[in-house]
Every structure is written in structure tokens, then in C-alpha cells.
Amino acid sequence: MDVLSLIKSPIIDELEDFKNLFDHSLSSSNPLLTDVIVHLQQRNGKMMRPILVLLIAKLYGKVSTQTLHAAVSLELLHTASLVHDDVVDESAERRGQLSVNAIFNNKVAVLTGDFLLATCLVQASKTKNHGIIDVVSKLGQDLAEGELLQLSNINNTEFSESVYFDVINKKTAALFASCTKAAALSAQVDNEKVELARLFGEYIGICFQIKDDIFDYFDNADIGKPTGNDMFEGKLTLPVLFVLNNGAGEEIKRLAIKVKQRLASHQEISDLVSFTKDNGGILYAQKEMTKYKEKALDLLSLMPDTEVKESLRLYLDYVVDRHK
Numbered sequence: 001m002d003v004l005s006l007i008k009s010p011i012i013d014e015l016e017d018f019k020n021l022f023d024h025s026l027s028s029s030n031p032l033l034t035d036v037i038v039h040l041q042q043r044n045g046k047m048m049r050p051i052l053v054l055l056i057a058k059l060y061g062k063v064s065t066q067t068l069h070a071a072v073s074l075e076l077l078h079t080a081s082l083v084h085d086d087v088v089d090e091s092a093e094r095r096g097q098l099s100v101n102a103i104f105n106n107k108v109a110v111l112t113g114d115f116l117l118a119t120c121l122v123q124a125s126k127t128k129n130h131g132i133i134d135v136v137s138k139l140g141q142d143l144a145e146g147e148l149l150q151l152s153n154i155n156n157t158e159f160s161e162s163v164y165f166d167v168i169n170k171k172t173a174a175l176f177a178s179c180t181k182a183a184a185l186s187a188q189v190d191n192e193k194v195e196l197a198r199l200f201g202e203y204i205g206i207c208f209q210i211k212d213d214i215f216d217y218f219d220n221a222d223i224g225k226p227t228g229n230d231m232f233e234g235k236l237t238l239p240v241l242f243v244l245n246n247g248a249g250e251e252i253k254r255l256a257i258k259v260k261q262r263l264a265s266h267q268e269i270s271d272l273v274s275f276t277k278d279n280g281g282i283l284y285a286q287k288e289m290t291k292y293k294e295k296a297l298d299l300l301s302l303m304p305d306t307e308v309k310e311s312l313r314l315y316l317d318y319v320v321d322r323h324k
Helices: 003-025 031-041 048-059 065-089 106-125 130-155 161-170 172-186 191-215 238-244 250-260 266-278 281-300 307-321
Strands: none
Touching: 003 048, 003 065, 003 106, 003 307, 031 106, 048 065, 048 172, 048 191, 048 307, 065 106, 065 130, 065 172, 106 130, 130 161, 130 172, 130 250, 161 172, 161 191, 161 238, 172 191, 191 238, 191 281, 191 307, 238 250, 238 266, 238 281, 250 266, 266 281, 281 307
8 A cells, every 4th residue: 555545544534525525615607617627626636735634633533524624625725825826926837737827817817716715715614613714714814925925035135044934834834734723623622732733734834845845956747847947936945045055156146146036047047956956955955854844743742642643644754755
């Protein structure tokens, strides 16, 4: 049995319930919207966030209808943010598949994202849990703020790791933390367990994003984006930030600023990617990721000892060790 199957083994039935509810939530009589939704559903993602919601809820008791609505709401919000982000970043691809804005246009993409956001709120309301509704609402704010922070950083001539982590904490870490917090709230556990779950999700999210950023320095068609794609979008991630702040010369720093301004050529971006790899940037990012993995494992040791706990440990391993 592969690792993902082992991870999902305690929640097979619940995951099927999630899929059915998610698909049902997206039903529409609008032909254009239906075409876009069918396109989005073809991505066949691994459902890492819904899996995490269901595992945490089951760890603390059981997966309830409230849990399922929360999981669907959060996944809809995540999907909406990706659709909107592709418009903002002018991205033609998402995980090896053409983006909504590339196939249709920006107007359709923005309006589809709006529909997904509205549907997310409908699903959140069906939890009838004010705590979960608050989690979903604040996540929407965080995702938007994170994207704006990323945009505002383009003209910043400093190469700040703290800003990088601020963006992660508003985006990927906030998303995973919201998943684990909402799951714990759906299980009706006390505040201490809710906070433990939230922080566990936050650390997983940081690991997840650093791993995604490392992928950008290697050419792999399975990942669904070309090498240096983040740099093409003006983003400097942890590996290159490390080398820029540790011995990089003025010429390399000028090149990095050019990248942030989206003025660098393919060759210049390739040169900066190579410089990063040759000067320890990948190794540094891997070490940082391992630190957060260890923090997450420390929190996991405080959680109930059940078969679900082993799935969560495997989940964490998978996030760090995955190849795409």
C-alpha cells in the first residue's frame, strides 16, 4: 500500500462523503460556470487539506456533518484563492494544467473565484458553528493580505526572510492552521486542544510551502511548473534569500532586484537559480523545513494515541518527502 493510501486508511468512508458533498456544492445550471468547474475538477489533487481536516476530527472523536461542511468550505476557499491568484500572477498553468484565465479569460476567472468564495460561505454557515465560521472568515482575510503583502514586497530592495515568513503565515500556514483548528472545533474539544491542533497545522503549512519553493529550483514536469517559475513571477523564496544575505556580490543582488521587478530574462533567472543551488540555498531551506517538522512532531506527541495519530505522522513525512 502506498503512503497516501496508508494516510487515508482511517478515513476512507469519510473522504468519500467529503467528495460527494464537495461535488454537490458546486452544481450549477449555468453552462459556462459548469464548464469552468469541470475544468477545475480535472486537476485531481491529492486533497491534502480535506484529509487533514478529517484526520484531526477523527483523532479527537469523530467526523461529523459539521466537520464535512467545514472541510468543503475551506477547500472551496482554497480553490477560489488559486483561481484569483492565477489572474494576479498572470499564470497560464496550475500544477501542469492550463489555468482558468488561460482557457477562458480573466473576467470568467474572477467571477468563478467569486462564486467559489460565496459557496464557501454557504458551506461554512451550514456548520452552525460560530467558531468555524470565524475561522473561515479570518482565513479569507489572511489569504488576501498575504497576496497583497507579496505584491507590495516587489519594490522592496531588501531581501528579507521575515517578510517571506510573513507571507507564508498569511497564506499556506494560515490555510493548514485553519483546517486543523476547524476540525478540532467540529469535534467539540476544549480550547487547549484547539490551539494545539491549530499550531500543528501551522507548522505543517510552513513545511508544505518551503517544500513547494524548493521544487522551483529543479526541472520536473510532474510538478507542473518550469524551473524558476516563482522568479518569473517576481517572487524570491527562501533558498535564494539565504544566499543573497550570505555572501552574494553586488552583481547578483542587482540581478535579484531585476527579478523582483519582473525584468530579468530567462537566462538571468537560470543563472540566479544555479547560483542559489551552488551556494547552499537548497540545503538551508531543507534544514529550516526540518526544524518545523520537528516542532510539529513535538506537538503530535501530545495528541491522543490512536491509529489516526500514525496517519498524521505519515502525513507530515509525506509533506516533507514528496517529490511533487
